[in-house]
Amino acid sequence: QVQLVESGGGLVQAGGSLRLSCAASGSIFSINAMGWYRQAPGKQRELVARIASSASTNYADSVKGRFTISRDNAKNTVYLQMNSLRPEDTAVYYCNADVRYYSGSYLNTNRYWGQGTQVTVSS
Numbered sequence: 001q002v003q004l005v006e007s008g009g010g011l012v013q014a015g016g017s018l019r020l021s022c023a024a025s026g027s028i029f030s031i032n033a034m035g036w037y038r039q040a041p042g043k044q045r046e047l048v049a050r051i052a053s054s055a056s057t058n059y060a061d062s063v064k065g066r067f068t069i070s071r072d073n074a075k076n077t078v079y080l081q082m083n084s085l086r087p088e089d090t091a092v093y094y095c096n097a098d099v100r101y102y103s104g105s106y107l108n109t110n111r112y113w114g115q116g117t118q119v120t121v122s123s
Helices: none
Strands: 002-007 010-013 018-026 030-039 046-051 057-059 067-072 077-082 091-103 106-113 117-122
Touching (some): 018 030, 018 117, 030 067, 046 077, 057 067, 077 091
Parallel strands (some): 010 117
Antiparallel strands (some): 002 018, 018 077, 030 046, 030 091
16 A cells, blocks of 8 residues: 655745645665646635656646745655745645555555645735
8 A cells, every 4th residue: 555645734934935745665676757737715726836757747837936845755755836826826735646456466556645735825
């Protein structure tokens, strides 16, 4: 089994910064892409940023220039540095990871999700 544990959420004033972390643990052979999504009340979950195993990244237009995604492959951890936060960034943030693992002699891939961490930005 694989678990993703997020940390770093909280309450911050507009213009402030937060750094989210998400560590994967368990039966992991390797991890392909990792990402952050968010879901605000009454809205669908949306992509915030993703980072491939090659370290190439993509961002939602709403966070470009303000958020930075990075990863530490040795620690199976993905980070999201959030600067210049706005009230509209308020949401539950979820990380995910496309994990490769052995099942018997077969190498499989599955997407796992964290439990979510609340980010609240006050105006």
